[in-house]
Amino acid sequence: MRGQVLGVDVRTGHGLLAGDDGRRYTFLPEDWAPAGEPAIGQTVDFETSDTRALNVFPLPAVPAPAVAPAPPALPVSDRNKYVAAVLAFFLGTLGIHRFYLGRNGSGVAMLLLSLSMLGLILTGPWALIDTIRYLMMSDQEFAARYARHPR
Structure with a gap:
């Protein structure tokens, strides 16, 4: 399942995820994959066991689509x-x-x-x-x- 990290206690490593199913799941430091530290707002993939998230893996961040700069305004003249x-x-x-x-x-x-x-x-x-x-x-x-x- 996919979800998002809602919070992490930096002292204990316990955290809370919001799953795509609308439910909340807790995780422990041993449930987190060895790839980095959990961060609030991070998108993750995980397995569930009741209300607990297991094998939590962070998903690569998708870069925001590049917004093209507005074209420069064409000059306007009241003369012909x-x-x-x-x-x-x-x-x-x-x-x-x-x-x-x-x-x-x-x-x-x-x-x-x-x-x-x-x-x-x-x-x-x-x-x-x-x-x-x-x-x-x-x-x-x-x-x-x-x-x-x-x-």
Whole structure:
């Protein structure tokens, strides 16, 4: 029969088991198998004689099933990469797409640069590169890079 150790007197070695049949059985030190000491909660296999457990053998502990760690939460963004790409394509020289994405510093730089003809030569390719980059970026990467953080 199988059961579980309920208690052991460390001075005398006498113990108490709960059998799978719902009954309780006592055991003496000589009833315990030579494989280790009895421990409370330990699962055992034993034979019975009335209310006494004989030939008590500890069963190997079954490892608890490994719990897989929760997958990391995917980043969520309230911004849309397609909206950012359209803004970059049509209004990119003014840096509007940068303001939309919360990159105010580079948005101001693009806006100020676009006031001069030389600046338009710089901000035009910059906006085109941003357009292509947004469209090539995965949704997860876009959300991770441009997610708004609550303050």
